[in-house]
Amino acid sequence: xxxxxxxxxxxxxxxxxxxxxxxxxxxxxxxxxxxxxxxxxxxxxxxxxxxxxxxxxxxxxxxxxxxxxxxxxxxxxxxxxxxxxxxxxxxxxxxxxxxxxxxxxxxxxxxxxxxxxxxxxxxxxxxxxxxxxxxxxxxxxxxxxxxxxxxxxxxxxxxxxxxxxxxxxxxxxxxxxxxxxxxxxxxxxxxxxxxxxxxxxxxxxxxxxxxxxxxxxxxxxxxxxxxxxxxxxxxxxxxxxxxxxxxxxxxxxxxxxxxxxxxxxxxxxxxxxxxxxxxxxxxxxxxxxxxxxxxxxxxxxxxxxxxxxxxxxxxxxxxxxxx
Numbered sequence: 001x002x003x004x005x006x007x008x009x010x011x012x013x014x015x016x017x018x019x020x021x022x023x024x025x026x027x028x029x030x031x032x033x034x035x036x037x038x039x040x041x042x043x044x045x046x047x048x049x050x051x052x053x054x055x056x057x058x059x060x061x062x063x064x065x066x067x068x069x070x071x072x073x074x075x076x077x078x079x080x081x082x083x084x085x086x087x088x089x090x091x092x093x094x095x096x097x098x099x100x101x102x103x104x105x106x107x108x109x110x111x112x113x114x115x116x117x118x119x120x121x122x123x124x125x126x127x128x129x130x131x132x133x134x135x136x137x138x139x140x141x142x143x144x145x146x147x148x149x150x151x152x153x154x155x156x157x158x159x160x161x162x163x164x165x166x167x168x169x170x171x172x173x174x175x176x177x178x179x180x181x182x183x184x185x186x187x188x189x190x191x192x193x194x195x196x197x198x199x200x201x202x203x204x205x206x207x208x209x210x211x212x213x214x215x216x217x218x219x220x221x222x223x224x225x226x227x228x229x230x231x232x233x234x235x236x237x238x239x240x241x242x243x244x245x246x247x248x249x250x251x252x253x254x255x256x257x258x259x260x261x262x263x264x265x266x267x268x269x270x271x272x273x274x275x276x277x278x279x280x281x282x283x284x285x286x287x288x289x290x291x292x293x294x295x296x297x298x299x300x301x302x303x304x305x306x307x308x309x310x311x312x313x314x315x316x317x318x319x320x321x322x323x
Contacts, residue, residue, distance in 0.1 A: 002299045004243040006034045008316050009227040014213045018128075018151045018196035018222050026125055029096040037245035040297050045093030046284055048126075050252040050263050051086065052102035053078050053109040059132055059170040063202065063228070075104075078255040080111045086253060086275055087122050093281070097126040102252060102263060107135035116147035126150050128195070132168065133176035141183040144195060151196040153224075154180065158201070158208075159215040180219050200224040227315050234266070234309030240317045241299035244307065247292060251284060259283045261292065267306040 019030055032047055054077045057064075087098070098119045100106050106129045109115070119127045128151040136154070144152070154176070158164050161173035180197070187193065197220040201212060209225075217223050246262040253259055257276040260267050272278065272286035283289075292304045301307045 002241050002243045002297060003320060004037050004040075004245050004296075005316070006037050006245040006249070008245075008319070009229075009312065011225045013209065013223040013225055014217050015220065015222040018153075018198050020196075029125060032096075033249060037243070037248040040243075040248065040293075042248060042293070044284075045090070045095065045281055046249065046251045047095070048097035048099070048250040049086070049090060049095060049280070050099045050102050050250060051078065051083065051115075052104065052253060052255045053083075053100045053106045053112055053115060053129070054104040055102070055255050056108050057103075057105045057132075058108060058134055059105070059168055061168045063167060076255045077109055078253075080114065082257055082276055083111075083115055084118060086280060087119055087124070089280055090124070091122040095124055097128075097250075098124050099128055099130070101129035101131070102254065103265065104255075105132055105135065107131055107140060113140075113143040113147040116144065116149050120148040128152060130155060132171060133179050134171055136176075136179040136183060138179075138182045138186060141179070141186050142190075145186065145190055145192060149195040151194070151198065152183075153198040153200055154220075156199055156201060156216065159211060177219070184219065196221045198222045198224055200226055202226060202228045227312075227319075229264075229311035229315050234311065235314045236309035237302065238308075238314060238317055239302050240320070242301060242313070242317050242320065243296035243299070244301065244310075244313060247289065247296060251280065253280075261289045262312075264306075264310055264312055266310065270304070270306045 021027070029047065035041070036043060036047070056075050056077065100112065100115055106112055116127050127149060130153045133154045133156070156164070156176065157167060164173045165171055183197065199216045199220040213223050244262065251259060251261060252263045253275050257274040259272055259275055259280070261270050270288050270292055272283040272288055292307065295301055295304045301313065307313055
């Protein structure tokens with residue numbers, strides 16, 4: 001039987017999940033997120049869109065699997081008019097979630113607050129992004145709160161400032177810590193409980209998990225770890241009865257409009273087109289992606305060019321083998 005495990009790359013370490021939401025609509029969203037892949041049920045439209053506000057970044061992390069891309073001519077910022085086109089279409093299909101980050105640092109985009117408020121005004125339930133936290137000033141935090149940002153994930157490795165700054169070139173540990181403290185204080189002054197704050201680490205970096213939890217747990221709602229996928233290593237030819245849940249959950253739109261079937265930037269063959277020229281609906285139902293879903297459902301994901309050697313696929317299959 002084909003194995004499919006939604007969110008298998010993620011682990012809650014401590015605190016209360018940022019998905020702790022009692023509204024029936026939100027509970028439906030998270031139930032669908034888990035059920036649709038397991039049942040191989042295809043909704044008319046993705047539950048969620050990863051929309052890359054920018055591919056530019058203000059840091060040069062030594063472990064970043066996107067760094068070769070970020071050094072290339074693919075750097076850019078999503079046109080706000082294109083963003084509105086995507087969200088306007090998504091509104092018709094009752095899109096549940098939008099993540100405004102992919103390869104770069106979303107706080108570099110001059111319209112990031114407007115993007116959040118536009119999605120919220122169009123009924124998107126869950127709007128969030130990942131950030132390195134360096135640009136999360138008090139002024140920016142105020143704009144994000146006023147725009148209605150639901151949650152924010154801040155990527156931080158370890159608790160030692162020296163080691164942290166050595167790996168995250170361009171980052172300042174104390175600046176990020178103070179930005180997080182300021183965001184928490186601002187939420188309290190404004191009398192709101194959003195955005196929910198998740199502080200997360202790459203699982204392979206932190207050996208002192210209890211120390212990490214003890215230090216960062218006091219500053220956030222949730223402490224988590226995510227699997228590391230090395231984009232520079234593509235282990236091809238792995239045969240396993242495994243299917244990727246993303247094909248039934250989400251799609252990614254890069255800052256130039258390129259649509260991808262998942263959040264792995266190696267899937268160029270499977271790209272169904274560009275959002276500036278095609279609808280997200282037509283991309284979601286494209287023959288290429290339909291065929292990929294069929295292969296995954298049959299336990300033949302290795303027969304799909306972009307999936308064979310996918311670092312995320314390799315990581316998840318190896319974890320299952322250890323079990």
